[in-house]
Amino acid sequence: DGGITQSPKYLFRKEGQNVTLSCEQNLNHDAMYWYRQDPGQGLRLIYYSQIVNDFQKGDIAEGYSVSREKKESFPLTVTSAQKNPTAFYLCASRWRETQYFGPGTRLLVL
Amino acid sequence: GQQVMQIPQYQHVQEGEDFTTYCNSSTTLSNIQWYKQRPGGHPVFLIQLVKSGEVKKQKRLTFQFGEAKKNSSLHITATQTTDVGTYFCAGNSGGSNYKLTFGKGTLLTVNP
Numbered sequence: 001d002g003g004i005t006q007s008p009k010y011l012f013r014k015e016g017q018n019v020t021l022s023c024e025q026n027l028n029h030d031a032m033y034w035y036r037q038d039p040g041q042g043l044r045l046i047y048y049s050q051i052v053n054d055f056q057k058g059d060i061a062e063g064y065s066v067s068r069e070k071k072e073s074f075p076l077t078v079t080s081a082q083k084n085p086t087a088f089y090l091c092a093s094r095w096r097e098t099q100y101f102g103p104g105t106r107l108l109v110l
Numbered sequence: 111g112q113q114v115m116q117i118p119q120y121q122h123v124q125e126g127e128d129f130t131t132y133c134n135s136s137t138t139l140s141n142i143q144w145y146k147q148r149p150g151g152h153p154v155f156l157i158q159l160v161k162s163g164e165v166k167k168q169k170r171l172t173f174q175f176g177e178a179k180k181n182s183s184l185h186i187t188a189t190q191t192t193d194v195g196t197y198f199c200a201g202n203s204g205g206s207n208y209k210l211t212f213g214k215g216t217l218l219t220v221n222p
Contacts, residue, residue: 036123040119041154042198042214050208058209059111090152095142097202099210101152 003027004102006091008022011107013085021076021105023091030093032074036060036087041091049074078107085109112137114201116213124221131216133199140204142175142182147215148195156184165219189220195199 004025013019026034031050035043045058049068063082068074076084086109092099113136123129133142141160145153157166159175159182160212166173186193196217200210 035212040214042116042213045209045211048209059197094208097143097158097208098155099143099153100155104152
């Protein structure tokens with residue numbers, strides 16, 4: 001079954017803790033993206049990667065970090081430096097010009 | 111940087127009524143895409159428009175790209191309850207770093 005998986009679906013963390021969100025794809029896509037979605041704010045780009053071992057900052061990269069050691073995987077770490085980390089996080093991969101989204105992870109920081 | 115404005119933010123209609131959402135970019139776009147996100151779900155690609163003045167149809171959905179390639183619209187004829195969700199436009203200004211700038215979306219609710 002091909003697609004993009006994100007785990008977990010819901011994640012709870014205490015303030016001040018780093019947390020890593022998983023994103024895996026078996027679509028053989030080179031490009032992958034991380035977005036943050038807040039109510040009424042649409043999707044904002046955090047980081048993106050066009051190819052393995054390379055990634056670029058998006059519009060709201062502060063307080064986040066990523067790695068792209070394998071084509072299939074693009075994990076996102078939400079660090080304690082992120083002021084307001086509670087949000088819905090969406091990972092996507094791209095084939096040609098179409099982006100395919102995973103089911104998302106809802107992060108709640110208490 | 112590039113901005114994409116989308117209106118209205120919310121639209122509530124009676125089943126059978128038409129619906130339109132509008133998207134306007136601060137810069138000329140290479141192409142524009144539309145996505146639909148069902149409540150509790152993730153965005154799903156609907157269509158891409160590339161050419162100036164392009165019009166595409168998918169059953170009851172009609173998508174238009176403006177002549178200046180800075181605005182776009184999505185029109186749904188005779189809405190159904192299955193149309194409920196948030197519709198996003200996403201603009202690409204071109205270049206080697208392929209990034210989409212999303213509008214804030216229009217949440218459509220349909221009263222049966």
